[in-house]
Amino acid sequence: MEEEKYKPYWLIITLTMQIILYTILFTRGMNNNTLSYNILTDIGLVSASLILIINIIFWLYSFISILLKDFKKDINKITWLIAIIFVPFCWIFYLDAERIIIKKKKVDKNENLNDKVINIK
Incomplete structure (x- = not known):
């Protein structure tokens, strides 16, 4: 799977x-x-x-997003937390990079739905 490239949409919008x-x-x-x-x-x-x-608002969204989401590399979570807390306006870069550094959850389409059904006898 091809890696997504960094596109600074949020950076341009917020700076403007x-x-x-x-x-x-x-x-x-x-x-x-x-x-x-x-x-x-x-x-x-x-x-x-x-x-x-x-x-x-954007700083809080970035901070909560960092805490709740799974990153591709564990060190990225710590690095972004430190950056968001100590570097002003670093949240702008996080909003743009979020698509690239967060793990995407894979949905198993072949999951057996019968496993989730409760049998009542």
């Missing part, structure tokens, strides 16, 4: 989304052509909140 939100945050808060920003502006506060909420 965050660039847009950060741009809104910094441009809406600029006053009189200065580089200082006021995070308490209405759109600035909303975009900062969105950035934080989205990052937390």
Whole structure:
């Protein structure tokens, strides 16, 4: 079976989304052509909140996914856990690499269904 290649879909999506939100945050808060920003502006506060909420949701999904799924190599689970905890935004790479590093469960189509039937006498 041919190995799946790494395709950075999540990386592109999340980085684009965050660039847009950060741009809104910094441009809406600029006053009189200065580089200082006021995070308490209405759109600035909303975009900062969105950035934080989205990052937390994806980080939690990645963390739980690492804990629950079986990896092709056991060391990968430990490596990804350490990376997710200590390296900011590493979850973006995990979302893309997840398809490649997780074992796919094989479904046995020839499984005898009679083994699962309970005989009541």
